[in-house]
Every structure is written in structure tokens, then in C-alpha cells.
């Protein structure tokens with residue numbers, strides 16, 4: 614159980630090592646000229662999805678190239694050979710991602726696999742296709758620094774951004790501002806623990822460009838704490854979900870995931886919700902980042918979310934590491 618916490622708190626260190634490692638690994642691959650691409654498609658599920666969302670948060674409003682995330686077994690028709698398809702599966706045995714990879718090959722889309730082994734590594738090596746190998750033996754969701762650095766190394770030149778440089782600078786900034794990660798995380802875990810004991814389900818609200826920490830928070834509560842948690846995206850939830858708050862069900866406790874680049878229009882929308890929550894006795898909290906720059910802000914929020922979910926698991930008396938039901942599902946489908 615302490616293993617997960619160690620993973621979470623060591624994230625900057627793993628990320629720093631991964632930047633060096635995958636930059637070199639990618640430089641050894643033979644890939645088409647980056648200028649031939651008009652975008653990237655990043656395909657993966659669960660723990661192998663989140664790094665794509667992180668990079669979309671980091672880059673999408675600054676790159677003229679498309680960043681398309683895929684979590685389906687089918688690849689949209691419009692994806693063609695002008696996109697670099699990055700198929701990400703930590704285990705290499707996730708059916709959705711394998712099918713996307715094979716469909717990409719069939720449709721002559723340039724593909725790169727990112728995996729620690731399994732079918733995905735076997736197929737790509739057999740066909741002589743490019744593959745980035747991750748170290749084995751890590752729970753996929755704890756491989757976040759590896760996955761993030763590997764995908765950033767693969768997509769930076771296509772997107773025309775120095776994503777690895779930004780990540781490196783983010784780690785330096787974070788080192789100066791890391792102090793409150795553990796204490797903020799533990800404090801929020803205690804509040805959520807008491808709400809969960811009162812049968813309230815965490816509902817995490819986030820907005821762009823901080824969707825990845827908010828979504829990560831929800832998935833980490835699911836997988837580490839083994840309870841339901843839901844994610845909603847602002848401003849969209851204010852056009853539908855908002856109707857539920859003064860209804861008869863009082864089921865949720867809310868966390869807003871908030872970053873430094875919060876636009877005024879978002880502040881106003883959150884303020885409205887906070888007033889509504891106060892009026893209806895809905896409990897809510899804010900999770901803030903620690904940094905100036907976006908990359909650092911995203912990392913600090915992800916670290917805090919990870920700490921909350923692991924500490925919540927421990928308070929609930931569950932082991933954060935195993936994800937038995939996901940394993941059973943995969944066996945059932947095999």
C-alpha cells in the first residue's frame with residue numbers, strides 16, 4: 614500500500630528520468646518527417662489514456678496541429694496517413710488498443726506502439742514497426758511519468774512544441790513548490806473520508822486546460838480507493854447537471870479542480886455553483902495547484918489528486934494497489 618504513495622510522491626523523479634530515457638529511445642526510431650503530419654492520434658484506455666489527456670491540456674491551444682484522443686475500438690474515418698497514431702497500452706494486452714493499432718496498420722496510418730510488452734510489443738516487433746518499451750511491473754496508472762514522457766517525446770516535433778523541455782522546467786518549478794502536495798492531499802482525503810462515510814459520492818468538476826488532473830482524480834478514486842466517483846466538465850455541466858442540485862437526491866460531495874489560468878468566465882460559473890451549494894447544504898472543496906506555469910500546475914494537481922485517492926484508500930481500510938475487477942474483466946474477455 615505504501616508502494617502507491619511512494620509512486621505518487623516520486624513522480625517528478627520518475628518523470629525527470631523518463632524525459633532523458635524516451636528522448637533517446639525516440640531518436641533511435643525511424644519515423645516519417647514530422648512536417649508530413651497534420652496531427653496526432655493518441656489511443657489508450659484507463660491508466661494508458663490519462664497521459665494523452667495531460668498532453669492535450671498542455672498543448673492543444675498552442676499547437677496548430679490536431680491532438681485527437683481515442684478511447685474506442687474503432688478509428689474514425691477521417692484519420693488518415695497525415696496523422697501519427699500512438700497506440701498506448703501499458704500491458705500491451707488491452708483489446709481496444711490492440712484493435713486500434715491493427716486498424717491503423719491496415720489503413721496505412723503511421724503507427725507507434727508504447728507498451729511494456731504483451732501482444733502489442735510482440736506484433737509490432739514481428740512486423741518491424743516502431744515501439745517504445747516501458748519498464749515492466751508497474752501498475753499502469755502509476756506508470757504515468759513513463760507514459761507521459763514517452764508520448765511527449767513522440768509527438769513534440771509533430772506538434773511543433775518542446776514538450777520535454779517544458780516538462781523538465783515544470784519539474785524544476787515543482788521542486789521549489791512541492792511542500793504542500795502531501796499536506797493538501799492528506800487534508801482533502803480526511804474531508805472526503807468523512808463525506809464518504811456519510812454516503813456521499815465524490816463528484817469532481819474540472820475545466821480546460823486542467824481536465825487531466827480532474828479526470829485523473831475521478832479514476833484514481835475509483836481504482837485506488839475502490840469507490841464510485843464521477844467527473845463533470847465545466848461549463849457544460851451548468852447546462853444540465855446544475856438542475857439536480859436543488860432536487861430531492863443529496864448524493865454528492867464536490868471537488869473543483871482549479872488552476873492558475875482560470876478565466877473570469879469560469880470563476881463566475883464556479884461562484885454561482887458555490888452559492889447554489891451553500892443554499893442547498895451541498896459540501897464542496899477546491900483543489901488548487903502550486904505553480905505559475907501550466908505544466909507544473911498540471912503535475913502538482915495530479916500529484917495531489919493521487920495522494921488524496923491513496924490516503925482515502927488507507928482511511929477506508931482498502932489496499933490501493935490491486936484492481937481485481939478490471940483483471941477479472943480482462944480474463945473474461947480473453
Ligand code: PA5
Pocket residue numbers: 658659660661662701702703704705706707710752753754836936939
Ligand atoms: O489503471 C489500470 O490498471 C487500468 O485503467 C488500465 O490502464 C486499463 O485497463 C488499460 O490497460 P493497459 O494500460 O494495460 O492498456
